Amino acid sequence: MIPVAVTIALAAFSIAFVLSLWRLVRGPDAIDRVLALDTLYINAIAIIVLLGLAQGTTVYFEAALLIAALGFVGTVALAKYLGRGSVIE
Amino acid sequence: MIAELLVSLFILVGAFFGLTGSMGLARLPDFYTRLHGPTKATTLGVGGVLIASILHFSLMGPALSLRELLIALFLFLTAPVSAHVLAKAGVRRGIASRAPLPDELKKKSAEG
Numbered sequence: 001m002i003p004v005a006v007t008i009a010l011a012a013f014s015i016a017f018v019l020s021l022w023r024l025v026r027g028p029d030a031i032d033r034v035l036a037l038d039t040l041y042i043n044a045i046a047i048i049v050l051l052g053l054a055q056g057t058t059v060y061f062e063a064a065l066l067i068a069a070l071g072f073v074g075t076v077a078l079a080k081y082l083g084r085g086s087v088i089e
Numbered sequence: 090m091i092a093e094l095l096v097s098l099f100i101l102v103g104a105f106f107g108l109t110g111s112m113g114l115a116r117l118p119d120f121y122t123r124l125h126g127p128t129k130a131t132t133l134g135v136g137g138v139l140i141a142s143i144l145h146f147s148l149m150g151p152a153l154s155l156r157e158l159l160i161a162l163f164l165f166l167t168a169p170v171s172a173h174v175l176a177k178a179g180v181r182r183g184i185a186s187r188a189p190l191p192d193e194l195k196k197k198s199a200e201g
Contacts, residue, residue: 002145005097009104009138016111016131023114023123031179032120038171039114039127045160046107046135049142053100058146061156068160072167076174083178 006054010047017043034078041071092148096141103137106130120184121176128172136161 020043024036045064052060077087110133113126139161146154 001093001097002100005100009100009107012104012108013134016108019111019115020127029120029179029182029184031175031182031184032123034178035120035123035127035175036114038175039111039131042127042131042135042164042168043107043111045164046103046138049135049138049157049160050100053138053142053145058150058154058156061160065156065160065163068163068167072163072171075171079171079174079178083174083181 003054006050010050010054013043013046013050017047031079031082034075034082037078038071038075041067041074045071092144096145096148099137099141099144103134103139103141105134106137107134110134119187120179121186121188124172124176124179128168128175132164132168135164139164 017040020036020039024033024040027033045067048060048064048067052058052064080087107130110126110130113130114123117123117126139157142157143154146157
């Protein structure tokens with residue numbers, strides 16, 4: 001039962017990944033692209049955790065944690081740069 | 090059996106919310122509405138998958154597995170912060186909204 005659910009969820013998150021890639025290409029403003037990148041890394045975390053579930057290992061969680069931390073910092077830095085012209089005042 | 094059912098349920102609920110959030114990002118009309126999809130629905134979707142992972146590795150593994158809780162906690166703390174920062178950057182860049190902006194924001198975005 002779990003493999004079926006994981007397969008469905010992987011398909012759903014892959015579609016979600018492609019949808020946010022589409023928004024990344026489409027724009028129209030730079031801040032929309034930052035939002036698309038934010039969604040992209042959240043979807044990547046979900047896919048990594050699902051892969052860990054499918055293979056029955058816990059070695060992927062450090063990678064997911066790293067992506068979560070660096071993705072947040074990247075989003076805030078890009079948003080500050082686009083909103084104010086500088087990252088650190 | 091019940092554990093498997095529960096894990097599958099959380100995975101499917103998470104997948105549904107994740108897909109819904111990204112569809113919102115792709116289809117909604119302007120930046121401020123688009124902000125809702127990823128920052129709320131997708132975060133909830135990842136939360137569901139992480140709860141499923143905690144249940145799976147705790148109930149079928151040798152010991153309690155709480156490392157996913159760290160990821161979930163971090164995501165749930167940072168998603169509102171990044172949404173707020175993105176919305177502020179959008180207002181400062183003067184991005185058009187379908188709804189009328191409040192007066193004080195109009196003044197601020199006119200200043201630059």
